[in-house]
Amino acid sequence: MNTAADRSQAMPRVEVQFDRPHRQHEPRDQVAVRYRIEGCDGERIRAIEHSVLWYTEGKGEEDLGVHFFQRITDRAMMPPALSTGAFSTPLPQSPLSYEGLIVKVRWCVRVRLFFDGSRDFVSEHVFVLGRIPPARLSESRA
Amino acid sequence: MVSNPFSTRFTRPGRIEQLDDAGRPVDVEGLLERLRDLGGTAAIVGPHGSGKSTLLAHLAEAIERRGGQSPRFRLRSWRDGLAAWRAICQSVAGATICIDSWECIGPATRILLRLAARLSGCGLLVTSHRGVGMPELTRCGTSASLLRAIVRSLPHYPDWHGTLICEADIDAAFANHSGNLRESLYALYDRFEAGRRRVRAVVGTGPDGHDGSDGGRHGIHEFADGFSYAGAPERNLG
Numbered sequence: 001m002n003t004a005a006d007r008s009q010a011m012p013r014v015e016v017q018f019d020r021p022h023r024q025h026e027p028r029d030q031v032a033v034r035y036r037i038e039g040c041d042g043e044r045i046r047a048i049e050h051s052v053l054w055y056t057e058g059k060g061e062e063d064l065g066v067h068f069f070q071r072i073t074d075r076a077m078m079p080p081a082l083s084t085g086a087f088s089t090p091l092p093q094s095p096l097s098y099e100g101l102i103v104k105v106r107w108c109v110r111v112r113l114f115f116d117g118s119r120d121f122v123s124e125h126v127f128v129l130g131r132i133p134p135a136r137l138s139e140s141r142a
Numbered sequence: 143m144v145s146n147p148f149s150t151r152f153t154r155p156g157r158i159e160q161l162d163d164a165g166r167p168v169d170v171e172g173l174l175e176r177l178r179d180l181g182g183t184a185a186i187v188g189p190h191g192s193g194k195s196t197l198l199a200h201l202a203e204a205i206e207r208r209g210g211q212s213p214r215f216r217l218r219s220w221r222d223g224l225a226a227w228r229a230i231c232q233s234v235a236g237a238t239i240c241i242d243s244w245e246c247i248g249p250a251t252r253i254l255l256r257l258a259a260r261l262s263g264c265g266l267l268v269t270s271h272r273g274v275g276m277p278e279l280t281r282c283g284t285s286a287s288l289l290r291a292i293v294r295s296l297p298h299y300p301d302w303h304g305t306l307i308c309e310a311d312i313d314a315a316f317a318n319h320s321g322n323l324r325e326s327l328y329a330l331y332d333r334f335e336a337g338r339r340r341v342r343a344v345v346g347t348g349p350d351g352h353d354g355s356d357g358g359r360h361g362i363h364e365f366a367d368g369f370s371y372a373g374a375p376e377r378n379l380g
Contacts, residue, residue: 057149059328101335106145118207126145137339 012039014111014123023127025091025107031127032088033109040079040113048072049112050087054095054129058103067092085111096130101137147296148331156199158292163283165291168197170204173280177201180277182238182265183256187273188282191322194269195242197282201267202240211237212267217244223251227258235263244268284321286313292323293330306337 019032031052037045052068068089075081091107098105107129113121145151152158160168177184186194195216202212211234215226230239239259244252252274259266268276290312293299311333312326319325 055151057145057151059150059331062149062151062154104146104149 012037012043012113012121012123014038014113016109016111016123016125018109018125018127019088020127023125024131025127025129027091027093027096027130029091030088031091031109032086033125034084034086035111036084037079037111037113038083040115042080043119044116045078045113046073046116047114048078048085049110049114050085051110051112052089052091052107053110054097054105054107056103057106058100060103065095091129094130096132097128098132099134101135145297146331146334147298147302148327148334152296153292153327155195156203158196159295160193160197160200161288161291163285163288165285165287168200170200173197173201174204174208177238177265177267177279180279183259183276184267184279185244185274185276186267186269186279186282187271188269189271189284189322191319191324191326192282192284193288193323194282197280198240198242198267198269202238205238212240213237214240214242216242217246220247220251223247223255227251227255230255230258230262230264233262233264236265237262238265238267241266241268244270244274245272284316284323286316289316289323289326292327302334302337306334306341 014035014037016033016035020029025031033050048071050068050070050072051066053064053066055064056062068087070087072078072085077085087109095105097107106126108124108126110122110124112123115121160170162168186197188194198214202214205212213229213233215222215229217223217226226239226241233239239255241255247255256266258264266276267279268274290309293303293307293312307330311330315326315329315333316323319329
């Protein structure tokens, strides 16, 4: 949690482009992502983390699994020298994305920016792994 | 693909900004000063679902930002108490041991933990539903305006407020759960899901399985591309 002073700073923006239409991927596909960082307003970035992960979403405790992780600390690979980046990784067989009523499983790519000082910023972009249809309430319960 | 903004992911302790019962930001740094003035050991007191755990998480993070140590424990049984005792014994002097649900352990374990903290030179910051013989750092309370302020702070609020969740839903959740914010947020989670199902039934396919960037195509405003937030220490992956 950042302080009020941190929050008053400009929020950067990370625009992400997936290689597949509708961000739909199959198990064992390669997920490839290009991103652009904007709005850093001269703040120096000391590290960028790329990750591909799944997490659960619901009313219970959140579960999370990191499938791919990469940390970049080379200043030549990050703003202001370079405002774009890319990464890719093969996807696993499971867990598949699932839109349940009680719990959902989501996959996302995450780009995390660490600024000089203690501030950091996370940008997550959801994609779909597999083709499990969303759960539906039976008519009697709906 | 629409995230439910009332899911634990967005509402768990530490994620929501700490607000007082009038919905104003809590002065976390001021509370840390008060904790120091109280000798480093104090209790956050309040009823179920009043934001004690959230406040504890914010204070622990603030202590870490200052370079201090603040290991956190949630007590559910004597085993958790034992883990906390071990951590206290291994902590450096000056650390603040943060313990959620202090009242869930028996008096003997409490005495043991307090004694271990004193001998190790550590402070204890605990949450409890009632006074526990420690100085009171602050008392958490709730109000409908606090719940409304929390709801306003959730991701992509303008996209779903007034369509999937209305002010009347928020007030009803608060009233139906007797001011318990956690339960109220769970109720709003269900309400949000029900609203999505209704929209799906009306428009057919619904938003599932689609890129978040095709907002509005199915008659509701889907979230803008991506979800961004300021990082928090516990989310470090590296």
